[in-house]
Amino acid sequence: MTTPQEFRTIAANIKTELQKVIVGQDDVIQHVLIGLITGGHVLLEGVPGLGKTMLVRTLADVLDLEFSRIQFTPDLMPADIIGTDILDEDETGRRGFRFQSGPIFANLVLADEINRATPKTQSAMLEAMQEKHVTVANKTYPLAPPFFVLATQNPLEMEGTYPLPEAQLDRFLFKVNVGFPDAANLVEILNRTTSSTVPTASAVANANTIVAMGKLARDVPVASHVSRYIAELVVATHPELDGANDLVKKYVRVGASPRAAQSLMLGAKTTALLAGRYNVAFEDVQAVAPAALRHRLLLNFEAQANSITADSIVAELLRNLAQ
Amino acid sequence: MQTTLIQLLRGLVFGLMVACGLALLARQAPLISQRQLLQAAVLLTVLSGIVGALFGWFKRIEQTLLAQWLDRKLGLAERLSTALEFAKQPATALTTAQFQDTLTALDAIDLKTQLPIRLGKAHLSAVVVASVLLGSLLYAPNPQFETVAQNAQVTAEIEDAVAELTALTQAVEDVPNLTEEQQAELTEPLQAAIEQLQTQALSPEQAAATIDAAAQTLEQAANTPALQQETQALQNVGAQLAESEALQDAAEALQAGDLTEAAEALSTADLNALTPAELEQLASSLDAAALNSATGELAESLAEAATAARNGDAQAAEDALAAAGESVGETQANAEQTEALAEAAQQANQAAQEVAQAGQPAAGEGQGANQGAAQPGNGGATGAAGQPGAGDSGSGEDGAGSGSGSGTSDGSDAAGGAASNASSSQNNSGSGGEREYEPIFAPQRIGGNVGIDVELESQTDGSGGDEILAETRSQPDSNEASLVPYNEVFGDYSQAAGQAIDNGDVPVGLRGVVRDYFTLLEP
Numbered sequence: 054m055t056t057p058q059e060f061r062t063i064a065a066n067i068k069t070e071l072q073k074v075i076v077g078q079d080d081v082i083q084h085v086l087i088g089l090i091t092g093g094h095v096l097l098e099g100v101p102g103l104g105k106t107m108l109v110r111t112l113a114d115v116l117d118l119e120f121s122r123i124q125f126t127p128d129l130m131p132a133d134i135i136g137t138d139i140l141d142e143d144e145t146g147r148r149g150f151r152f153q154s155g156p157i158f159a160n161l162v163l164a165d166e167i168n169r170a171t172p173k174t175q176s177a178m179l180e181a182m183q184e185k186h187v188t189v190a191n192k193t194y195p196l197a198p199p200f201f202v203l204a205t206q207n208p209l210e211m212e213g214t215y216p217l218p219e220a221q222l223d224r225f226l227f228k229v230n231v232g233f234p235d236a237a238n239l240v241e242i243l244n245r246t247t248s249s250t251v252p253t254a255s256a257v258a259n260a261n262t263i264v265a266m267g268k269l270a271r272d273v274p275v276a277s278h279v280s281r282y283i284a285e286l287v288v289a290t291h292p293e294l295d296g297a298n299d300l301v302k303k304y305v306r307v308g309a310s311p312r313a314a315q316s317l318m319l320g321a322k323t324t325a326l327l328a329g330r331y332n333v334a335f336e337d338v339q340a341v342a343p344a345a346l347r348h349r350l351l352l353n354f355e356a357q358a359n360s361i362t363a364d365s366i367v368a369e370l371l372r373n374l375a376q
Numbered sequence: 377m378q379t380t381l382i383q384l385l386r387g388l389v390f391g392l393m394v395a396c397g398l399a400l401l402a403r404q405a406p407l408i409s410q411r412q413l414l415q416a417a418v419l420l421t422v423l424s425g426i427v428g429a430l431f432g433w434f435k436r437i438e439q440t441l442l443a444q445w446l447d448r449k450l451g452l453a454e455r456l457s458t459a460l461e462f463a464k465q466p467a468t469a470l471t472t473a474q475f476q477d478t479l480t481a482l483d484a485i486d487l488k489t490q491l492p493i494r495l496g497k498a499h500l501s502a503v504v505v506a507s508v509l510l511g512s513l514l515y516a517p518n519p520q521f522e523t524v525a526q527n528a529q530v531t532a533e534i535e536d537a538v539a540e541l542t543a544l545t546q547a548v549e550d551v552p553n554l555t556e557e558q559q560a561e562l563t564e565p566l567q568a569a570i571e572q573l574q575t576q577a578l579s580p581e582q583a584a585a586t587i588d589a590a591a592q593t594l595e596q597a598a599n600t601p602a603l604q605q606e607t608q609a610l611q612n613v614g615a616q617l618a619e620s621e622a623l624q625d626a627a628e629a630l631q632a633g634d635l636t637e638a639a640e641a642l643s644t645a646d647l648n649a650l651t652p653a654e655l656e657q658l659a660s661s662l663d664a665a666a667l668n669s670a671t672g673e674l675a676e677s678l679a680e681a682a683t684a685a686r687n688g689d690a691q692a693a694e695d696a697l698a699a700a701g702e703s704v705g706e707t708q709a710n711a712e713q714t715e716a717l718a719e720a721a722q723q724a725n726q727a728a729q730e731v732a733q734a735g736q737p738a739a740g741e742g743q744g745a746n747q748g749a750a751q752p753g754n755g756g757a758t759g760a761a762g763q764p765g766a767g768d769s770g771s772g773e774d775g776a777g778s779g780s781g782s783g784t785s786d787g788s789d790a791a792g793g794a795a796s797n798a799s800s801s802q803n804n805s806g807s808g809g810e811r812e813y814e815p816i817f818a819p820q821r822i823g824g825n826v827g828i829d830v831e832l833e834s835q836t837d838g839s840g841g842d843e844i845l846a847e848t849r850s851q852p853d854s855n856e857a858s859l860v861p862y863n864e865v866f867g868d869y870s871q872a873a874g875q876a877i878d879n880g881d882v883p884v885g886l887r888g889v890v891r892d893y894f895t896l897l898e899p
Contacts, residue, residue: 057473272470276458278444331474334453376448 055265057331063266064090064327066257067115073252074111075104076245077238084229084320084344085112085203087327089161090266091319093226094182094202096167096217096348103231104242105205109163116263117256118160118199123178125170127213131177135187136194152189157181158196160260164204168214178202179221199263219307219351226316227341228348273322275333282376283321283338287314289370290350300369304356309349316345335376343367380432385499387428391421392506399513406523410514417510450490455481530580530731534573537587537727541570544720548594551716558597562717565593566724581889584732591724598717603710609668610635610707613678616665620658622650623697635708642701647690658693659686674703863899870894 055063064086071082081097085108088095097105106122113120123134136155142148156162157178164178181187182202186195204225206217222228234242245252258266288294291308292301301308320341321333328337347363356362395417402408408416437445443457450456455478462471545566549559569590573583614630617623626641650658662682669675681696873894877887 057470269470272468274458274462274471274474276454276461278440278457279454330453330455331470331477332454332458334455336453 055262055269057269057326060266060269060326061329063258063262067112070115070254070257071108071111074245074254075108076241077234078104078108078231081108081229081231083324083327084227084341085109087320087323087341088203088226089116089199089201089263090270090323091226092199092201092267093316093319094204094224096222096225096228097203097205097231098208098228099205099231100209100233101207103233105203105231106163106165109161109203111254112203113161115254115257116161117259118201118263119197120161120163121156121159122163122165123156124165125167125174127169127171127215129170129174131174134174134178135181136189138190150190152192152194154194155187157187158194160197160199160201162200162202164202166206167204168206168216170215172215172218175215175217175221179217179224183224197260199260199267219349222348223310223312225348226320227344229344230347270319270323270326273325273331273333275318275322278376279321279333279335279338280318282335282374283314283317286317286338286342286370286374287311287346289374290346290366298366298370298373300361300366304352304359304361304366305350306353307351309346313346313349317341320345339371342371379435380429382496382499383432383435384425384429385503387424387426387431388421389499389502389506390428391424392417392503392510394424395420396506396510396513399510402520403513403518404520406520406527409524409528410518410521414514417514450482450485452478452481452485530583533580533727533731533733534578534583537583537731538570538573540723540727541566541573541587541590544594544723545570547716547720551713562594562597565590579885580731581886584728585889585892587724587728587731591721591728594717594721594724598714598721603707603714606707607633607635607711610638610674610704612668613665613674614638616668617661619664620654620661622647622654622658623661626701630704635704635711639701639705639708642704643698645694645697647685647693647697650685650690652688655685655688655690655693659683674700674707677703866894866897866899870898 067086068082071086072079075082085095085097087093089112097108099105109122110120112118123129132155134155134157136153136158138150139153140148141151167175167178170178181196182200185198185200186193188194206214287309289296289298290301290305290313291297292303292305293308317338318333321337324337324340325331325333330337343364346367350363350366352361352363352366356366395413398408398416398420399413402413439460440457443460444454446452447454447456455474459471459475459478462474465471467475545563548562548566551559569586572578572586578586610630611633614627614632617627617630620627623641623645626638626645629635629638629641647655647658659682662678662685666675666678666682669678677696677700681693681700684690684692684696873882873890876882877890882890
């Protein structure tokens, strides 16, 4: 059982350790930490070289979790991820099939460049992410908690990629945009990574701690009007509903799913605890709303033509929605 | 507290705006006096302010909404509303921690700085603007206020008149020697007038006319020429009796008009001590007195006394003189009755005049001056009507009074031209100056309140034709009798009055009075 104070302490320690290695990217760290605690998966999107993989590796070090990395490529097969039954011979010489688990059987999985795998493989991966178990040869193998997938994708070089379908994107708690560091941070990155001593992070938490923190986060009380605010925010993303914002009507093809509301709620709860509060505030919801909604809003061609992003629509909705 | 103050200001603004609306209405119609409007405005403003403050004080905001508002206002990040909501649920470690966190956050708040009592500029400005608006509406010149004041004065005067007529009715009933029929005949118009005044919404002119009609009835009752002749005859009788030493007291009393004393002296006359010569002289005086006596009964008694005295029967003469004394006593009683009726008629006239004056445009202290200014028209009009008025100065205290009377009439009317003006008028006489005096005085009776009642003596032209009414001077000391035939001039004056009405020279409210006047005077 983790107390709120312990929660905050552990979270602060995790952040501190991550920041030893990762320069800047506070927002990314925050969202990744929220995803980790709530048991949601996070899709990191950014150009190569921004430290996405480094972040996940460091996180694994900090949390003392079993870590695996899957580099998604077009020829990657589902069995390469979830594992397969192989013919094995025991000490007595008796042969039989034995399940050889794939890299997905880890606490922290880095699905690098997930959009480069074929939809079949993506589907297998995402199914495991959702169900938190895998089934091979009619036998189900649970994934040990905490099970946390950090997927990355490159918004460029779209050729030869398989963009994740909306239904599968919906499985991610957050989609976090990893931005380019500013000059100061870039200098710091240079200083840290080009010297003889490379900073390393220490383990400050383990799997049980993370699970306990996740349970505590789910118990954070939420006032009914805040819950209603979350629901109204999600409803507001639907252009087909009465009272939809003009921007939504014009540019959104499909609104956010109920999973978006769940993501908002869980993310807001964890954000509140991380902020040292024991209740969810509107600002907690607003803090996670872009990450929780940007990959769940399906924009139309007109939006793309006008360079309207999901983030701008979410920002507009947050501005107009009454608290 | 903040809500209470804001609601108080809102209430004040509401009350002020309602008062402004009332003030605007008061500018459209004579509904309310300035004083009443001011009182209503103050009352409305205070009441609505109190109601607003009470509403703000007792207004129950739902706890949850209040908590949410405080969360926003105090930056509590939904701590208070969450704590309130979860206070009803079983406590958990997190909810307990949340309560503690909320209390800590609340403790850290300085309510005085976070929730200061601020009165919005908008509210204060609204109060100021509404107050200024109301003030300007209240104190800007409003002719309706004068109308209201005038109406109130008329109402008060009518009430006074009703009281006065009621008292007059009682006075008439108390007059001795009146039969029930006479009393009914006299009190009926008075009571009808009272009823009309009480039940009908009469204009000042109508009310004055109603009272005046009742006064006319009383005047007619009091106007007994026979009694006057009788009284005059009694004075002559007194002069004749003065030649006799024995009836000296009675003669002096008769000459002085003291009929009571005269009756007593005649009844108690002692003739027994008179010598035959004195009796003969007394008989001669009594005979002469009998001839001057206006009533047959008195003449008969005096003649009987004269015969008895001539016959030397002193006792019979005394008895006859006692009978004559009774006749004189009866005459005295009749005179008292007439005097009472005349006094009642005068009071009724006074009431009618007051009501009529209350309906004049100018009221209060300025009335006298205004009426004085208006009088030239009166004098002129009177002259034009062929009835040289008394130069009515109205009830104006200054007595600026009427003009010369030549007025806008053709001026050929000798009577009009000679209309005297007892007061020192400063008005433009005969220069058409009536145009300066917009208020037109409407005489309720010829000569007005202070004028002298004029009885037109009837004359005949000897041709056996229509009776010719001749105008007379209103001043009894004038010997210049005007002898303009009434039926010859009426048409001209009536036409002139009609033209004046058509030209708009006569106020709308008085046109009916003028028409009625000439209709009634039509020969």
